[in-house]
Amino acid sequence: MGVNDGHADASATRVEFTFDASDSGLPFVEVAARESCSVRFEELVPRGADRYAEFFSVRDADPDRVLAHLESVDGLDAELITGGSDGGLFEFLLTGRDCPVVTLAEAGALPRGVRSVDGGARIVAEVPGSGDVGAAVDAFADAYPSAELVSKREGEGPTTIFAERDLLSALDRRLTDRQRVAIEAAHESGYYEWPREATAEEVADELGVAGATFHKHLRAAERKLIAALAEYAGE
Structure with missing residues (x-):
């Protein structure tokens, strides 16, 4: 599958696209399926050259059980940032393994919404007007061939990590x-x-x-x- 639109229209500030995916090898999808809970991507921040920290919030699951599972995942360092009886905020640092959030970032797209419930995932990302939308979409599709592109639309407004x-x-x-x-x-x-x-x-x-x-x-x-x-x- 490929979308070869080339660069985004210079008159549009950004282009947003959405994929539906299901991959049991992804830590956040594994947690959602294993604990029958909701896992939502919150933010991606740089941690030096070609490294990123990912933050995910988990709802309707015991944070200690979630952390125990994450600690057994190869190539993942996870830390509970805040937590309560039914969920928490986790920081993920990945080494030597794929992740859709990082795949998007390295392709020039900014992840805007990543959510998994009971093993399914919806992934929303945007590319600034100067970026290559087709390359970002194709890079994601190549990395996750079972993912389905369900929408693509233009929008206005600046692209920043934090509002x-x-x-x-x-x-x-x-x-x-x-x-x-x-x-x-x-x-x-x-x-x-x-x-x-x-x-x-x-x-x-x-x-x-x-x-x-x-x-x-x-x-x-x-x-x-x-x-x-x-x-x-x-x-």
């Missing part, structure tokens, strides 16, 4: 001063634009701090922000 209004609201409530400085600098520099306009090392240099220090505060800020957004989305 500015949500970012600023969460900044006011949850972050320490150093975390606030780190994520504000990253946001203003274009670190969260898609494609990224600055690396973490460049932002750290601009702030005059060590890269490790910047990464520490930025990662803590990201986790708090994503937890806040996940809570808002789940209400």
